[in-house]
Amino acid sequence: MTTETGATTGTDEPTTDPVAELTASFTELYGHAPEGIWAAPGRVNLIGEYTDFNDGFVMPLALPHTALAAVSRRTDGELRLHSTDVPGGVVQLRLDELAPHQGHGWAAYPAGVVWALREAGHPVTGADIQLSSTVPTGAGLSSSAALEVVTALALNDLFGLGLSLPELAVTGRRAENAFVGVPCGIMDQMASACCTEGHALYLDTRDLTRRQVPFDLSARGLRLLVVDTQVKHALGDGAYAERRAGCEAGAAALGVATLREVPYAALGEALATLAASGADESVVRYVRHVVGDNERVERVMALLDAGDARAVGPVLDAGHASLRDDLRVSCPELDLVVSAAGAAGALGARMTGGGFGGSAVVLVEEERAEQVAEAVRKAFAEAGHTAPRIFPAVPSAGARRLV
Template structure:
């Protein structure tokens, strides 16, 4: 289905469900984090890019301060709420993402009278490609436009993050929303998560005869529960014990001292963040001077650090990474928050089939669910599509 056909279909589905015309359709992409994992909430550096898998929202404004939110992936009745009643603890499930943005926009001083909304998405859920931020950013740009609020992309990213932190209950950083809002075709987004500064970095995969393969292991994860929050707490404990505001203030030269001051587990968590920040900066430099074919070793090092020091990988991710590397990928790593989701493999075009076949065979041999393997390209960030 091409883009125009998909927009036509979504508009028709909106008409069927709400018996009225949408005023517009807005679109926001998922993201792949090329490198820089669990550094964002530590005030560090990340290097994601927006992908050509997107969430689209068809919207019509209301004037009665009511919101109705439906989705094509949930056939039940729309989630309905009064704008003034939405907030932390009042919503749950998938509707917490769009309704969380409603609350966060209101908290930011944006006045609007409500809306009907239909959400459709091609971003896989639970794959580590930030399907949640794609929803949040599509909703945020739609409200921003309809209300004439004129908020900057950086402000909208913070609004999306606050929705996810305080309404959804997931202690995520700013990276996902920033990538979805700031991405551009042919580029990665280098983000300083302390200052919120960002700049585009060339990522010409096609020009280097490379593709980025996504290996969705089908091991679902949730940022709102379990290990993600524990890792964040460990980082905060490490920063406190080292008497710094955040782990951004710790450098590789400080690690010997940190090893003496911290318990063994906390030290490994800290070491991952410190070395990952360095790898992000090295990757940016290599992309600018040598191009994407030269970053493979940095991707490999990142995975080892996440596997051994931060302990957020899983057997399925490790198998995907190791198999891809042994069958033609020049670098591979898990991506996203961990505990499941996806791996990425930077692969020469002529090795794509070999990597795909080997990974599928490897999962079949151990009896695991067949992974979904597909390719992504850097894409434009959130915008009005119609």
């Protein structure tokens, strides 16, 4: 968490009890107390972008920012949803009328989870749900995945569904893909469900095997800053889907099921094959990015295993260049974060998340964190941009029941 002034040191102590507040507001709203309260975090991705829907590798970590859900069961087929963060009253839906692509705004994410669970044959008979979130929306920090995972976890517990955390993540992805209509991969939901405190999550998105990688940067005199540009993105606008389609076209032209099957050592040959086949220039660029970012994830894991976290910086820079030039999902504000941070002495930086706005991560020596943050703020002010929100990425716990 950050202060209103965007401080980059430490975290704010809450002045109120969010669990008590949510319990009280739920009780006032629905006329009875919730059966429990659950939390699921947002995430920031250290490295590995647009690789998850290509069966590739990613390395996210959970943030302290969470979506909270106060929930009680119903038996009458009614779903009642309310958010303390969005103006408006309770959204009331009939379970037997839930269907994809019907809108519902923010409520589509928890409603989609209920739909996905019921489509899979799970006996969810209705619920009263009150949501509250500190995950910034539109910042590339997985606010939607946090809503999906916290809803899935609560219903799993209350209805005794017996699903594992990875299975809940898959449910959340199905809700976002099929119900909301965003063709995302599995990284965001897996990060929210499965990350652990003090670790980054090395995830193979092909089979969901994972490894918790110790990520204590402060012990090495380092800090990872998140810079929220406050430029909002919307992944449902077609740009994300176009890149996914381009990656699938590249895999088909290379005769593989997904781009995960293309080893980094064979990238040059693969690009030559695409060029010879007359593939669109954008497809060639997308393939180069995905295969390259898979290799960058593995390189970062090797560096962390070797205790050389400082050497991760240039890998972040290379990842941003690829996202900017090959995938073309950056924007002027994200590029400015990377250039201003680098000029001020950061070890490395890159945009994170789906792009077209959102956030960047900056690896910096701890003693220079405020200096680098101030350089980014100054660059934004000089460019006439809205002041960025800057805070440290503290690797935090994944989804869990609080009460």
